[in-house]
Structure formats: C-alpha cells, structure tokens
Amino acid sequence: MPRIGESAQRRGAFITVEGGEGAGKSTQIARLAATLRARSGRGVCVTREPGGSPRAEEIRTALLGGLAKPYGPFAEALLFSAARIDHLDRLIRPALRRGETVLCDRFIDSTRAYQGAAGGLDPGVLDALERVVVGPTRPDLTLILDLAPEAGLARAAARAGGQGADRFEAETLDFHIRLRGAFLAIARAEPARCAVIDAGRDPDSVEAAIRATVAARLPELLPGEGTRGDAA
Known part of the structure; x- marks a missing residue:
C-alpha cells in the first residue's frame, strides 16, 4: 500500500534526517545506510540537501557561501x-520508483526551521512552496537529532578544523x-512522521x-528486528 500522500x-x-548544526546527521546516516544495505535486501540511496544532484550542488555552494x-x-x-x-526529479523520485530506500540529510523541515521559524519567513509562503515543489513526495519517516545548540556548534567548529563557519553555522546562538x-x-505537530532522537x-x-x-x-526495512518502540 502506498504511504502518506504518495502515488501507487x-x-x-x-x-529524512534533520537537526541543528553538529548533531551528527552525516555519521548516523552512514551507519544507518550500512545497516539497511546488510539487512533490508533493498538498494539504499544516500543523499543530502541542499545538493544531491549536479545542479543542486552548485546551488549548495552559493547558499553555504552566504x-x-x-x-x-x-x-x-x-x-x-x-x-x-x-534533486527530486533527478535522484529521489527515480530511486523511490526503483524500490530503493532514500536517506536524505535534510529536506523540507530544514527549510521550515532555518528560513521559517528561525529566519522569520511566513509559514504560508513555505507551505505554498512545498505544495508546488514537493507535492506528494513526503518522507515516510523523519528522524530529528536533538542536541543543545551550544554543544552542536562546538562539534561543528571542531569538525571544521579551523576552516571557518559556513553561512548557517555563523549565525548567533539565539x-x-x-x-x-x-x-x-x-515533531510535536507531526508525530506520525517524526521521531526525536x-x-x-x-x-x-x-x-x-x-x-x-x-x-x-518501518519494520519492512529491518525484518526480524522486532518492535521495541521509538527512542523518544
């Protein structure tokens, strides 16, 4: 049966995996991808936003450069x-049609959080963009990696190794x-889709x-794993 809002x-x-700076998304996506490749019997596509396709990666460079x-x-x-x-047209939707599991580092929730709640953009504008751009291609599960901002920024700075913060890491603590x-x-508004880790x-x-x-x-992705409940 097709999942939420998606065609047959x-x-x-x-x-999708979301969270603030330094939350460990890349590390955990790599680990989850390895587990799913070994256990699910499906292809696994790992990608990120902004980016994931050649044109989108060019836009990523501009965005993170400020x-x-x-x-x-x-x-x-x-x-x-x-x-x-x-990204959707060239990578995500084709992978889903092939029956693969797509793991994406950031997606619509980052736009809602960064440009919306933290940046002050009207939620109605973001909703309209989502309807046009994303349509029915919504995540089946969103893992939100929750970390205190001070700890996350410290991790991000250590990861950068003195190369300087990107456009978003350089924002204020507030x-x-x-x-x-x-x-x-x-996560509170969409508990059926989101899980806080x-x-x-x-x-x-x-x-x-x-x-x-x-x-x-999504028990079909980890057969035999059992149902132990969500982490948070």
Whole structure:
C-alpha cells in the first residue's frame, strides 16, 4: 500500500534526517545506510540537501557561501526550492520508483526551521512552496537529532578544523536556539512522521536508538528486528 500522500508508482521508502548544526546527521546516516544495505535486501540511496544532484550542488555552494543571505530568507527559500526540484526529479523520485530506500540529510523541515521559524519567513509562503515543489513526495519517516545548540556548534567548529563557519553555522546562538525549538515543534505537530532522537549521547547509543525507531516505524526495512518502540 502506498504511504502518506504518495502515488501507487512509489515502491521505496523515504527517510529524512534533520537537526541543528553538529548533531551528527552525516555519521548516523552512514551507519544507518550500512545497516539497511546488510539487512533490508533493498538498494539504499544516500543523499543530502541542499545538493544531491549536479545542479543542486552548485546551488549548495552559493547558499553555504552566504551569497543569498543579503537578499533575505525568502530568496534563500527560493534557492533551496530550486535545488530541491532538481534533486527530486533527478535522484529521489527515480530511486523511490526503483524500490530503493532514500536517506536524505535534510529536506523540507530544514527549510521550515532555518528560513521559517528561525529566519522569520511566513509559514504560508513555505507551505505554498512545498505544495508546488514537493507535492506528494513526503518522507515516510523523519528522524530529528536533538542536541543543545551550544554543544552542536562546538562539534561543528571542531569538525571544521579551523576552516571557518559556513553561512548557517555563523549565525548567533539565539538563532540556533530558535532553530532547535522549530525542529521540536515540527515533531510535536507531526508525530506520525517524526521521531526525536537524543543526539547528546555517544554515537553507538544514538545509532541504536535510530535503529530501534526505524524497526518500529518501518519494520519492512529491518525484518526480524522486532518492535521495541521509538527512542523518544
């Protein structure tokens, strides 16, 4: 049976991973991808936003370099949407039609949180962009890695190795506090889709919590894993 809002042509599963800076999304996506490749018997496509396709990666460079920042959150949201159109058309939708599991580092919730709640863009504008750009291609499961902003920014700075913060890492602590609140509000508003994972624990514990959540929410991806309930 097709999942939430999707056509019968869709055969794969779509999982997105969200959270603030330094929450460990890339690490945990890599671990989850390895588990699913070994256990699910399906192809696994790992991708990211902004980016994921050649044109979208070009837009990513501009966005993270801060080229759109002087024009405000609406201009940034438009650029994210342009990248998302190409990403969906060239990579995500074809992978889902092939029956693959798509793991995406950030998707619509990051636009809602960064340009919306933290950036001040009207939610109605973001809803309209989503209807046009995303349509029925909504995540089956969204894992929100929750971490105190101070800890996340410290991790991000250590990861950068002195190369300097990108456009979003360089925002004020107040921005990142609003960002965290936005992600948690999204999770409360859409509990059927979202699961909050405590990202302040060690990587192995976070991985175990994610695995338990995937097994509970999408048991066909981890056959025999059992239903142990969500992590948060």
